[in-house]
Amino acid sequence: MARLYLIRHGRPSSTWGGHDDDPGLDETGQEQARAARDWLLSRPEAERPTLVVSSPLRRCRETAEPTAQTLGVAAEIDPVVGEIPTPRALSAEARPGWLREAFQGTWGAIQGDMDYDAWRGEIIASLARRGNTAVFSHYVAINAAVSKLLGVDQVLAFRPDHCSITILETDGETVRLVEKGAEAATSVL
Known part of the structure; x- marks a missing residue:
């Protein structure tokens, strides 16, 4: 059995709903990324990641960078493990409210122009085909995978902390x- 590690990105330099829609990491987030790398590389050799996958968003790429550099590999960018797709007609200003509403419900009840339960399946399919891999992703995408694996329809299966x-x-x-x-308290809700 291969080990997969789903790592939530480190603390970003701005929060969701802020002015920067693709923030990098702040100083604490950079420290968290290095700590995640150290933890991942401390695993027994049979469980240690040899591949690195990242969401296309900057905060995930920056969190993945220390691990990828130390392993001597390039991070594979996989949009499937990126942020939850926002409905096309939704404005940036309306996104925080849409997310808050989605967090309170089930995957089947999320209002949008796609099948969000199918998106959960795409994430699991992407993960299933990998060997020992560190996957740097997001709060909602990690919840999508965990809730699917637990067989629950609630959007929030748990509250993963940064890194x-x-x-x-x-x-x-x-x-x-x-x-x-x-888990930790988070500003997402």
Whole structure:
């Protein structure tokens, strides 16, 4: 069984709904990224990641960078593990309210122009095909994977902290949750 590590990005330099829609990491986030790298590389050799995957967004790419550099690999950019797709007709100003409403409900009840339960399936399919991999992603995408693996329809399965590491296993076809990452109060809600 290969080990998969879902890492929420480090603390960004601005919060969601702010003026910068693709912020990088602040100083604390950079420290968190280095701590995540150190933890990942301290795993037993059979469980240590050899590949790095990142959401296309800057905060994830910057969180992935220390791990990728130390492993000597380029991070693969995978939009599937990116932020939850926002309905096309939704304005940037309306996105925070849409997200708050989505967080309170179920995957099937999210209002938008796509099937959000199918998106959860795409995330799991992307993860299943990987070997030992560190995947740097987002709060909602990690919840999408965890809730799918737990068989629950609630959007929020848990509240992963910045650089929280959730451990999964895959045999190349199926994915299993081993351990949820650290939880913390978050400004997302």
